[in-house]
Amino acid sequence: SQKIEQNSEALNIQEGKTATLTCNYTNYSPAYLQWYRQDPGRGPVFLLLIRENEKEKRKERLKVTFDTTLKQSLFHITASQPADSATYLCALDRGTYKYIFGTGTRLKVLA
Amino acid sequence: GAGVSQSPSNKVTEKGKDVELRCDPISGHTALYWYRQSLGQGLEFLIYFQGNSAPDKSGLPSDRFSAERTGGSVSTLTIQRTQQEDSAVYLCASSPPGRHSGPEAFFGQGTRLTVV
Numbered sequence: 576s577q578k579i580e581q582n583s584e585a586l587n588i589q590e591g592k593t594a595t596l597t598c599n600y601t602n603y604s605p606a607y608l609q610w611y612r613q614d615p616g617r618g619p620v621f622l623l624l625i626r627e628n629e630k631e632k633r634k635e636r637l638k639v640t641f642d643t644t645l646k647q648s649l650f651h652i653t654a655s656q657p658a659d660s661a662t663y664l665c666a667l668d669r670g671t672y673k674y675i676f677g678t679g680t681r682l683k684v685l686a
Numbered sequence: 687g688a689g690v691s692q693s694p695s696n697k698v699t700e701k702g703k704d705v706e707l708r709c710d711p712i713s714g715h716t717a718l719y720w721y722r723q724s725l726g727q728g729l730e731f732l733i734y735f736q737g738n739s740a741p742d743k744s745g746l747p748s749d750r751f752s753a754e755r756t757g758g759s760v761s762t763l764t765i766q767r768t769q770q771e772d773s774a775v776y777l778c779a780s781s782p783p784g785r786h787s788g789p790e791a792f793f794g795q796g797t798r799l800t801v802v
Contacts (some may be wrong), residue, residue: 579728593689609790618690618777619729619794665730672781673742673791676729 577603579677581665587683594655596680598648598665605667607650610650613662615677619665623650624665654682688712692778698800699768707763707797711780718755719779720763729777735761735784751789760798768801775799 580599581651588594590677598608611619625632625641632639638651652659662681666674691710699705711718731745735755738745746752748770755761765772777797779791 615794616707618779618795619791620793621790666729671742672736673731673734673744674719674791675731676721678726680730 581677582680584682594652596650606670611664621666689798692794696798704766710763713782717781718785722774724774734755
């Protein structure tokens with residue numbers, strides 16, 4: 576069955592460092608992959624989308640890579656700040672708009 | 687308001703009762719999604735509406751769950767004869783038309799349903 580795995584353990588990093596979050600998937604061939612941020616008690620907020628034929632996408636301090644051979648996406652936040660502390664979710668879609676979400680990784684940036 | 691609006695924000699109901707959850711999508715958005723998020727779990731797809739097309743109901747967990755979307759706008763998710771395992775946060779999202787490359791979804795704040 577389709578499976579999306581994100582680090583279930585929380586990731587703690589020091590302010591100013593680069594945070595790297597991982598999204599691995601099996602039994603799936605996504606056309607698109609999205610990353611969302613979710614704060615406690617709130618709905619997810621869209622951050623970035625990357626297509627299957629794209630290797631890398633950047634937006635300000637955010638960078639996403641997509642390796643369809645490894646079936647993996649990496650999400651990087653450079654020069655991290657305490658305000659970046661949240662849960663980050665990856666979501667995959669084959670082009671049917673029925674996104675399958677991972678369980679998310681909780682990031683805590685320490686001042 | 688400019689965002690997706692869900693009501694109520696919290697709902698406590700007794701086991702066996704029916705509940706209705708409401709979602710007001712962003713004006714002009716043709717796609718509407720319902721997801722469920724249990725504690726410590728990812729978002730579970732429930733149902734997807736796109737314009738006037740037949741909805742994709744493949745994620746509904748049982749026939750106690752149903753959803754409708756009236757006039758291409760407001761949607762209601764109904765859970766009949768609620769069970770304790772239905773307790774979760776129910777999230778609604780909408781996305782704009784005219785995109786053929788995995789449109790971003792705009793989420794509401796969710797309805798926290800507790801079945802006691």
